[in-house]
Amino acid sequence: MSLSVIILAAGKGTRMKSARPKVIHPLAGKPMLQHVVDTSRKLEPEQILLVIGHEAGLVRDIMQDQDLLFVEQNEQLGTGHAVMQCNEQLTAGNDILVLYGDVPLISDLTLEEMIKQGQDNVVCLLSFYAANPTGYGRIIRDDSNHVTAIVEDKDASDKQREINECNSGIIFIKGSEYQQLLADIDNDNAQQEYYLTDVVKHAVTRSHPVTAVLSNDEQEVLGVNNQQQLAQLEHIYRLRRAEELMRAGAKLADPQRIDIRGNVRVGQDVSIDVNCVLEGEIELGDGVEIGPNCVLINSSVASGSQVHAMSIIENAEIGERNSIGPFARIRPDSITLDNARIGNFVEVKKSVIGQGSKVNHLSYIGDTEMGADVNIGAGTITCNYDGAYKHKTIIEDDVFVGSDSQLVAPVTISKSSTIGAGSTITKNTPENQLSFSRAKQVSFKNWQRPRKKKD
Numbered sequence: 300m301s302l303s304v305i306i307l308a309a310g311k312g313t314r315m316k317s318a319r320p321k322v323i324h325p326l327a328g329k330p331m332l333q334h335v336v337d338t339s340r341k342l343e344p345e346q347i348l349l350v351i352g353h354e355a356g357l358v359r360d361i362m363q364d365q366d367l368l369f370v371e372q373n374e375q376l377g378t379g380h381a382v383m384q385c386n387e388q389l390t391a392g393n394d395i396l397v398l399y400g401d402v403p404l405i406s407d408l409t410l411e412e413m414i415k416q417g418q419d420n421v422v423c424l425l426s427f428y429a430a431n432p433t434g435y436g437r438i439i440r441d442d443s444n445h446v447t448a449i450v451e452d453k454d455a456s457d458k459q460r461e462i463n464e465c466n467s468g469i470i471f472i473k474g475s476e477y478q479q480l481l482a483d484i485d486n487d488n489a490q491q492e493y494y495l496t497d498v499v500k501h502a503v504t505r506s507h508p509v510t511a512v513l514s515n516d517e518q519e520v521l522g523v524n525n526q527q528q529l530a531q532l533e534h535i536y537r538l539r540r541a542e543e544l545m546r547a548g549a550k551l552a553d554p555q556r557i558d559i560r561g562n563v564r565v566g567q568d569v570s571i572d573v574n575c576v577l578e579g580e581i582e583l584g585d586g587v588e589i590g591p592n593c594v595l596i597n598s599s600v601a602s603g604s605q606v607h608a609m610s611i612i613e614n615a616e617i618g619e620r621n622s623i624g625p626f627a628r629i630r631p632d633s634i635t636l637d638n639a640r641i642g643n644f645v646e647v648k649k650s651v652i653g654q655g656s657k658v659n660h661l662s663y664i665g666d667t668e669m670g671a672d673v674n675i676g677a678g679t680i681t682c683n684y685d686g687a688y689k690h691k692t693i694i695e696d697d698v699f700v701g702s703d704s705q706l707v708a709p710v711t712i713s714k715s716s717t718i719g720a721g722s723t724i725t726k727n728t729p730e731n732q733l734s735f736s737r738a739k740q741v742s743f744k745n746w747q748r749p750r751k752k753k754d
Contacts, residue, residue, distance in 0.1 A: 300474055302344040302414065303393040307381050308332050308400030309352030309372040314525040320354045322400035323361050324529060327536050328560030328578050330361060331523060334403035341407040342414070345390055349400070350381045377492030378468070379484040386481070394474040397495065401523045404532060405469065409519060413512045417471040421507035422480070422498055424449075425469040427514040435465035436496060438511055446509040449496045464513065467520040470495060476507060544571075549583075552591075566602060590625065598629075601637075615647075618654075636671075653696070666708065667692040676702035676720065683708045701735075 312321025322332035332349075339347050351358045352372040359369055370384050382397060389395070396414065398405065409425065417423035424446060426438045432452075437459050439448040449466050450459050472480060483501035484493050502509050514520060523529045540559035541551055550570040551557055557571060560578040566585035571577075576594045584602035589595070593606050596613040600606060603620040610624030614631035617623060622640045630648035635641065639652045642659035650667040658664055660677035666689050667681050679700050681692040690708035694700075698712050701720030706712065711727040718724060719735025728734040 300418075301390065301393045302342060302396060303346040303348065303385075303389050304339045304342065304344045304396045304398060305348045305350060305382055305385050306332070306335050306339065306398045306400050307350050307378060308358065309350050309355075309375055309381055310401070311353040312401070312524070315523075315529075316526070320358055321523065323358060324523070326403050326523075326529065326533055327540075327558070331403040331529075331532075332358070332362065332400040335398055335400055335405065336362070336365065336367070338405055338407050338410070339396075339398065342396070342410055344396070345393060346388075348385050348388060350384060376486070377490070378495035379481070379493030379497060380486075382495055383481055383484075383493065386478075392474045395472045395477050397468075397470050397472075399468060399522065402467075402469070402520060403523070404519045404521065404536065406516075406519050409512065409514055409516075410469075413469070413471045416510050416512050417473060419508070420510045421473045421476045422446075422502045422509040423471040424499070424509070424511040425467040425514060425520065426464050426511040427467055427517050427520050428463050429465045429517060432460075432463045432465050437462040438464040438466055440464075440511075444510075446499060446511050447503055449499050464511075466496065467514070468495075469520070470498065472498060476502070476505075479505075480507075561597075572608075584619070593624075666690065667694060669694045670696035670698070670714070672696060673698045673700075675700045676704065678703040679706070680704075681706045681708060695730075 308322040310321060315321050315324065323330040326334060336347060346368055348368045348370055349362065350370045350372050352375055355371050368388050370388060372381050372384050413423050413425055429435055434452050436449045436451045437455055438446055439450055441447050480498045480501050484497045486493050499509055518535050521532060523532060537558055538554060541554035541557050544563060544565060545551060547565050548567055549565045552572045556573040558576040561580055563577050563581045565583045568586045569583045571589045572591040574592045575589055579597035581595050582599040584600060586603045587600050588605045590606060590608040592609050594611045598612045598615045600617040601619040604617050605622050607624035610627040612629040615629045615633040618635050618637040618639060620638050621635050624643065626643045627641045628646045632649040633647045635652040636654040638655045640657040640659060641647060644661045645658050646663045648665040650664050651669055653669045653671040653673055655671050656669055656673040658675040662675055662678065663680040665681050666683040673694055682705050683689050683692065692706050692708045693711040695712060695714040697715045700718040703721045704718050705723045707723065707725045710724060713728050713730040715731045716728040717733045719733060721737055722735040724734060
């Protein structure tokens, strides 16, 4: 049977104390709602429907171009009401799985088990043992272990409050019975709202079997209602990803002090020091060492390379046996080939740094194609921007550039050229020759340095 996933994401989230809808607050670098959507995709559903309400336009803009169906809930009249708004867009007969945009750590493996159990029943709930069940609805079972009711905490007897199996709110409904069970829900309650949990009551009344998959991990069903809870989930997510890296063989100086905001693939004997942020798609080859306080975004670092402290690498490819940093910034569309060295306070942008080449100190290399075995002296910059357009600098193999030089693009520094220190190079240089440009040094015999007047 095909599956439709409904994600409820219409609430304002007043307790977040924010102008933004709760579900788009970031968790590990992306909206918490995106985590739920990504997990849903692993189930290969036919449809994913987002029920939106508060700041619906903003949520649409952030979640657009993902083949999602948006359903607006203009009045928030309960979870059952939210699901009812999807009826026109649901594929008839599909099984239904209802998730929540503010429960971002839910596991696809848990949901797969719910779907499997749901095939032999009509309704399948996700339950969990709560360390503190106060406030949660309790799961009531019969002697055959079938679920017979969900009793809300405020309505529970003292004996029922002793039950610590609680309802997560996540529910699977078999497609063949979905329409009838939803039609049975009414708002005959003090809040005059339509509650999705009433599906259990109506299923039992119709003698349909109801079961619950018990999650052994309370953390995966934790929701977010305020900034403190969001920080708690961020901590949980961070530690889980750190544990995944260590299981893959990475050595982490402190698993509590690493932020993983994407997918990280590691080779053997990778080590990562404290306070590093790994964002997007990251690949670290064998023996890579990442120093403290580094940021890597959508980048790869090949085997044997070292990224020293305080360095930032974004949308770049680092070759084998490189030395990067400390305090280096490698900007997007940059590639360093094997055995390259990028030193302290060096910025590289949209450039290729050739095999064995060195840019060791206080330099800017932008829009440059650099050959092998080049040495760039301290304080050198490529002047790639004329105020309107970017231009390219080509530095061929075996070039030596003296300190404090400016290479004004477009320009080619030919093979085995040497550039004298302090030069401004505006023309292509010949091979195997020394090129420099300096004004004549002048000394003024009677010149007086300005000095402050004494009071």
